[in-house]
Amino acid sequence: MLEAYIDKPRRKKISLTALIDVVFILLLFFMLTSSFSQSRAVDLSQPIASATAPVAPRTQLLLLYKDGHLRLHNSDFFLAHYRELSGSHLTELDNTAPVVLLTESTVQIAAITELLSRLHVLNFERTTLGGVLPEDQQ
Template sequence: MLLNTDQAPHRRAISLTPLIDVVFILLLFFMLSSTFTQWRQIDVSAPTEANVELETQRVIKLISNDGKFTFQGQTYSAENNGSVERLVAEDKEAVYIIQVEAGLRTQSMIDLLDSFKQAGAVSVTLSGIN
């Protein structure tokens, strides 16, 4: 009986450094590609023909992306929550119609719509682009 005196081949140890690098790169990718914003739902219904009296309609015209709007010839800012709240406090049951100037961002329109809803307006609707 012959004994095998040859040494067994050594297994090379697998280096964990490249594996850790790949894991950190994947972690970084997923952290940067995900968003952490809180999505809110806004009720937007399709316009219908309604018999609304002209006295209860208030036309708001959005004129800039930074939230400036006009109402009855006066310019207000949506960033100043007090101005929106004062307008809504005058008549919460009125129909607030938001008209948007051409070329403005959709986000500024949604922000204005949201500020009127938060101020307590019962009915806020969107009109066509002017």
């Protein structure tokens, strides 16, 4: 009788409950650690052609310095601090023309982002960060 037990290998039953728990924990981990970014639509509509050629607006160069003063290149426009920029300055700045922001290399990132968001609030739609001021402008 002892030989009957030796010949047949004994099979162990695998519990699926532990496997399901592990899969559930992994699912929760990946769901909580993944980032869900919002996709934005890009407007691909083309403007309608007209008989007259459109006049390209002149690009405005805004110069931001480390002490916070702001000036428009080749203009008399000057602000002691960029936080003073308001809607009353739209007579001196054209919010339909492209704006390139040039900064000194020591300007804080917070100041740059605050100025860019202030320009956005004032409906400057075509604003970009141009880089660092050349040495002769500092």
